[in-house]
Amino acid sequence: MKFKTRLRVTFISIILLPLLLTIMAFVMIAIYLMNYSQGFSLTDIDYSMMSENFREFTNTTDQAYYVLLDQVKEDSSRLEDKEYLDHINEEVSRKSTYIIVRKGDKMYYAGNKDAAQKIFEKLPAYGEENLSDDSGYFYNELEKYVKQIDFTFRDGTPGSVFIVTKVNSLISRHLLIDMFVAIIVILIFTSLMLTQWIHKGVFEPINELNVAMRKIKEGNFDYVLETDAKGEIGDLYRNYEDMRLRLKESTEENTQHEKQNKELVSNISHDLKTPITAIKGYVEGIMDGVADTPEKMDKYIKTIYNKAIDMDRLINELTTYSGIDNNRIPYNFHRINVADYFGDCVEEVGLDLEQRGIKLNYSNLVSPDTVVIADPEQMKKVINNIISNSVKYMDKPNGHIDIRILDEVDAIRVEIEDNGKGIAQKDLQKIFERFYRTDASRNSAQGGSGIGLSIVKKIIEDHGGYVWATAKEGEGTCMHFVLRKYIELQPGGTK
Incomplete structure (x- = not known):
């Protein structure tokens, strides 16, 4: 993954991951706080209450109020039946609402005893005017909305039934504290996850590369x-x-x-x-x-x-x-006449070969006016090195060396052939390599630096030609090299 893509993923993760985890934590903590404050089980909670406004809460209270008011008008004695009260309380408790029934100044029934204990002493008295109509009463300090219905028990004791709805905001002090802790945990979790991801994707490969570079430094390739x-x-x-x-x-x-x-x-x-x-x-x-x-x-x-x-x-x-x-290699190229140049070379090397008892044969089959572009001194090194090799490996008493100049249309081919010991076929492709010697065990009689033919190849190639060898072991060797002719263009553009 590219660094740019990795940075984008990291940026998006830093924003979205904490946001999603925070929303999840908010929902879970809110549900827990409502359960804790109301004593309800999770199966008794309607999660829609988390988004309901005050009007929806009062509607729940009003619904329970009118059901109980109709029952008082029809038969108030039924409010003495605790099974009936449990049934009504169960219906409204899903909306964070519960019922309190007071007989005289004692609590006769409570749908949520813990919550009822906190508000019971503050409930209005029997027949109090501000609660005699359909309006409710809001206890700001307790964040409770209450509606009251007065009735009389069968034994003549005055009684009241109260419908109490909790309307406090879910964002309480406990919620804020829990959310703060949850956000810290979420941020730590996100940081650890992203750090591990970046460490595995970036730092581990860089550390491996650092180890590899140390190996290179130590000479381990x-x-x-x-x-x-x-x-x-x-x-x-x-x-x-x-x-x-x-x-x-x-x-x-x-x-x-x-x-x-x-x-x-x-x-x-x-x-x-x-x-x-x-x-x-x-x-x-x-x-x-x-x-x-x-x-x-x-x-x-x-x-x-x-x-x-x-x-x-x-x-x-x-x-x-x-x-x-x-x-x-310094070169001084000139136009040289092939016949004149090679004739002089043959005459020069012929004297030395004669003293060594080796016969030299020379034939020129090219036109007398044939010209090539070459460095005379460097080409002389080529001829001397080849002939020197022929002399070095001459193993016959009647040795001879043949020099032939052949016409190849646009080029000339020079052949220098001897009747020496020859070269094995497996060695022919290697003899132009530097320091390669066909006789692995050198001796003082033959000697040689092993660079003569590599010099020949280099000079010929720098002249735009090429060189190769043919040989038969025990019979002799022939060196061939080709040089392009110099052809002067005529005024009309023809050769």
Whole structure:
């Protein structure tokens, strides 16, 4: 339930609930007070009397008055019959009226003895003039309306019959006190009920959310909050769940990233240690005079040079990886001729491959004027990284690498294929991931930081192309990447 709806329900409840309970309390207390004052049972009460006015009360008295007056005129001796008097009293008692019969100065009959005792001494004397007609008499201090009929008993004793009606207001002092207490109880009950409702609907969910946030603070991202609630509380719970899942994912990514960084440092350290050790050994050999012939000296110098190139390549990989990680690889795009550019690249890498005893085959099947938009330096890293991988995993004595440039209408496709150890099919989709290595147990002969192909993928995708690999285990691997051609529009809008 929304907070706005909950506030509306609370506002309406604060008004209506106490009002309804107060009306119920008023009715019950009024009935109780009338029973207490008159001595009537609940079954003897006509609840309509609570809303009757003074005229209705006097009408009740008049009805009983005329019945008794007719009886006096017809046969006054019947008023000596207490069974008859009980019958008349029972009829009028439902309207808070009762009968008193006086014989001489003694009370002969009373329909309500307790109430009659209070007014008996104040009743008018036999034959008093102001009550000799049809008018009644109102005792203000007792709040009683009285009518009198005089008659004579059979033994000659003067008698009077009085019809007494209680006309006091139901709102008495006792009623006010009881109503005040009842209203206090009603307000306390309403407050407790609404407080409990708000506590269960608002404070309990907030407390649960507070516990969940403490769990997040402690690094526990597995504390789940589930709810079917609608409104703001439900939105809070669902937002917490979204936040928890994102924080958990981010934490796991950071942990993985930290692990990868440690692995990178370990890999780079290992790969740097190998050429540094070799350089150190060959330099010591030159200093100790071991290279005592021009041929040995030339061999030592070339080895030192190659190891320095390996170190430079590793440092470049680390620099490029840092750029990938921060998405800040610097690009200088130019229009480059495909035939000229790849021809120069093949000539450059061919010398190194020749020294390693690996044959390089190159074929260009695109038009001589084919142009692409690319960064020459970054594309050179792509070619070097792929060829470096081919050399690293070459396991055959007569190794060869084929570079092919193919025409794809609106694009060119570059294929670099070797006859090395190949890659298992299960690994093909993962080789472009950072730090993924097909040889889980690295060795100094192969080494590698594990980021070369991830750099290739990043650079090719930043050029608007895509890269993939095909391979057969034991036979070799072929790397493919595609770059879109640059097609200049003619003045007429044609290509």
